[in-house]
Amino acid sequence: QSLLPPMGFGKHKPKMLLMGLKRSGKSSISNVVFHKMAPHETLFLEATTAIQKQNVMKFMDFQIWDLPGQIDYLSSSLDSNSVFSDVGGIVWVIDAQDNYLEPISRFTSAVVALTELYPSIRYSVFIHKTDSITEDYREDTIRDVMQKISDELFDEGLENPPVSYFPTSIYDHTIFEAFSKVIQGLVPQLPTYETLLDTVAASCRFQKVYIFEVTSKVYIASDTKPSDLSSYELCSDFINAIMDMYGLYSWDRPKTSSISPMDDERHQDVGAQTVEAMVCSARGNTVYLRELNAFLVFIGVSKEPNFQKEKAMVDYNIQMFQNTLLRVLDRG
Amino acid sequence: METSKKVKQQKKKVLLMGKSGAGKSSMRSIIFSNHVAKDVRRLGATIDVDKKRVKFLGNLLLDIWDCGGQDAFTESYLTSQKSYVFGDVGVLIYVFDVESSDFTDGARGHSDRDLQTYGSIIAALDEYSPNARIFTLVHKMDLVANEYRNEVIRSKTAAITARSGRFARRIGTYATSIWDETLYRAWGSIVNSLIPNLDIVEEGLKDLQRVTEAEEVVLFEQNTFLTVTRVSSEIGDENPRGDRYERLSNIIKTFKNSLSGYTESNSSHQFDSFTIKTGIFNLIINRLTYNTYVLVVFPPGEAELQCARLNILSAKDEFARIESVAEGADDDFRNLRGK
Ligand SMILES: Nc1nc2c(ncn2[C@@H]2O[C@H](COP(=O)(O)OP(=O)(O)OP(=O)(O)O)[C@@H](O)[C@H]2O)c(=O)[nH]1
Ligand SMILES: Nc1nc2c(ncn2[C@@H]2O[C@H](COP(=O)(O)OP(=O)(O)O)[C@@H](O)[C@H]2O)c(=O)[nH]1
Ligand SMILES: [Mg+2]
Numbered sequence: 001q002s003l004l005p006p007m008g009f010g011k012h013k014p015k016m017l018l019m020g021l022k023r024s025g026k027s028s029i030s031n032v033v034f035h036k037m038a039p040h041e042t043l044f045l046e047a048t049t050a051i052q053k054q055n056v057m058k059f060m061d062f063q064i065w066d067l068p069g070q071i072d073y074l075s076s077s078l079d080s081n082s083v084f085s086d087v088g089g090i091v092w093v094i095d096a097q098d099n100y101l102e103p104i105s106r107f108t109s110a111v112v113a114l115t116e117l118y119p120s121i122r123y124s125v126f127i128h129k130t131d132s133i134t135e136d137y138r139e140d141t142i143r144d145v146m147q148k149i150s151d152e153l154f155d156e157g158l159e160n161p162p163v164s165y166f167p168t169s170i171y172d173h174t175i176f177e178a179f180s181k182v183i184q185g186l187v188p189q190l191p192t193y194e195t196l197l198d199t200v201a202a203s204c205r206f207q208k209v210y211i212f213e214v215t216s217k218v219y220i221a222s223d224t225k226p227s228d229l230s231s232y233e234l235c236s237d238f239i240n241a242i243m244d245m246y247g248l249y250s251w252d253r254p255k256t257s258s259i260s261p262m263d264d265e266r267h268q269d270v271g272a273q274t275v276e277a278m279v280c281s282a283r284g285n286t287v288y289l290r291e292l293n294a295f296l297v298f299i300g301v302s303k304e305p306n307f308q309k310e311k312a313m314v315d316y317n318i319q320m321f322q323n324t325l326l327r328v329l330d331r332g
Numbered sequence: 333m334e335t336s337k338k339v340k341q342q343k344k345k346v347l348l349m350g351k352s353g354a355g356k357s358s359m360r361s362i363i364f365s366n367h368v369a370k371d372v373r374r375l376g377a378t379i380d381v382d383k384k385r386v387k388f389l390g391n392l393l394l395d396i397w398d399c400g401g402q403d404a405f406t407e408s409y410l411t412s413q414k415s416y417v418f419g420d421v422g423v424l425i426y427v428f429d430v431e432s433s434d435f436t437d438g439a440r441g442h443s444d445r446d447l448q449t450y451g452s453i454i455a456a457l458d459e460y461s462p463n464a465r466i467f468t469l470v471h472k473m474d475l476v477a478n479e480y481r482n483e484v485i486r487s488k489t490a491a492i493t494a495r496s497g498r499f500a501r502r503i504g505t506y507a508t509s510i511w512d513e514t515l516y517r518a519w520g521s522i523v524n525s526l527i528p529n530l531d532i533v534e535e536g537l538k539d540l541q542r543v544t545e546a547e548e549v550v551l552f553e554q555n556t557f558l559t560v561t562r563v564s565s566e567i568g569d570e571n572p573r574g575d576r577y578e579r580l581s582n583i584i585k586t587f588k589n590s591l592s593g594y595t596e597s598n599s600s601h602q603f604d605s606f607t608i609k610t611g612i613f614n615l616i617i618n619r620l621t622y623n624t625y626v627l628v629v630f631p632p633g634e635a636e637l638q639c640a641r642l643n644i645l646s647a648k649d650e651f652a653r654i655e656s657v658a659e660g661a662d663d664d665f666r667n668l669r670g671k
Binding site: 172 | 370474477511512547567570571572573576579580583584586587590591593594595602603604605606607608609610611612613615629
């Protein structure tokens, strides 16, 4: 019952806005998540002065707009309809190590104003820069921000506002995990994917399985077992390692002249092969990755000691899964 | 293959010096204690000398002396503790903080204290360990914007060389940052300059490269993932990524830390094998001996992959033999570890 059309269909592009006061960390977030910037490099970022529109996810037609902090989004001078129509979700970034009272009231008044005009927008509040709050205060700060926002919205008559909260930091995986959840909210076929992934997890005895978007390491779906940050971290670091090594060894090799026609054929066949990777730890954990298409990979974490022995069965199951999934994707 | 040569165990004292806050302890803990870059912000200043013994391969022991760089400590290294600190040094690693305001080679109105201290330390080393090797690191390069890096490195290298006295022609200078692979490049060369009998190991790698028809075989030390040595085929030599060895160290070490965080295991061998199969190449990283991992890159294909697996398996025995020769003289370390 999503209001969004299926991914990749028509001219319609689901849009997500990144909003918040200036210096709250919006540009840092979009650079770290979507442009592989190293977190400490964000110190060199300059203030954003114009709306940045980016097509970030290649697997579906989807845009992120980074809105500069100093614009009053609700002023009449702004053509607010061109900004807010089509918006699926708004991510509102609050710098939690700074005084957060002003950002909170800016956020709540935005929600109040927008809810009337665009009731389908969903809001995700990133309680950001949690890395620089000492551990003793972190939980309290997060709870305090959540409480203040829901109190203010309640006072404005919004009892069950469509707002979710995510503690985040660009220095760890929380920002990727948060973005994953936000983006999953925009994927119309999510339930289909989840059912498929549950089936595959059961048949191959994976502890946890995901579909990742490779470049951003956002996962667009997982099985429906409770989400588990440590598995996510492992999988995302696994993709990183693979991509980095791929970068070192995927250069154009000189063609050797001695290849016979038969060999040539064989090589073409090999060339069409999908990327597959696996790591086996001393403790019997296995992480298995398989490319689904140019943008998406399947990853499963297994604790089966016999995983390697049963790998042929796993390969077969994953192949079936891939075929089904690609049909779903094609249908849009 | 010649494996009967007895390799004697070597102990090397490694001095790690430089101004307080330069980043000495950060580097040491990333390379040898599996910390990650973002965690070292929590390190406190080192008090006096922090000694740590690490075993690097079967026959090389590194005694790393991380010398706290606050003025009072430096003062005492150069006076009362002089012979104790500077005697019997194998390597001195001197770390300069690239942002330090005390580094201006005497330019007007600025202090050159950093270089002066360096000069005094060089003199002390010359007196007590004239055969030591020196590596100077210009550290925290990430704080310098890209376009200025070359110029900064050039001028700092010149200033350091000018103060290096008799060692001037033998010092190695590296630009480093804990945030990228430059750290692994510098430490890789430092440790490599200390490994004895690399030739035996290299022979073994060449054999492995031939039987697997690999374009590249790289040997890593199991804990640090610094490159021990490597062999490439003619094709492998043409790989345009000249920085790939230090990058590999960084990539694999980072992943290894992630995996050990997940399994929460203390065992230093965090994975047995890592395989990537693509249409362009196959890549296997496999545990080889107690002290090493090997990376093999070879042509694509499932049959090739199976073949290479078997060949690596049989190479394991071969290398275990090489290593056991090397470990023959290793008994005193065994005892030490038991305590
Ligand atoms: N930006 C940046 N910071 C670094 C780098 N390496 C270390 N640091 C930081 O520098 C600070 C001091 O690092 P330490 O390793 O404790 O310095 P030290 O040289 O051991 O200092 P003493 O023990 O007092 O001699 C820490 O906050 C590190 O996070 C680097 O490459 N880049
Ligand atoms: N400690 C910490 N600093 C952050 C984090 N995210 C961003 N920053 C810093 O916050 C500052 C402002 O970020 P920027 O992205 O320019 O903010 P914008 O104006 O909202 O786009 C930069 O110096 C970033 O390095 C975080 O998670 N933790
Ligand atoms: Mg220290």
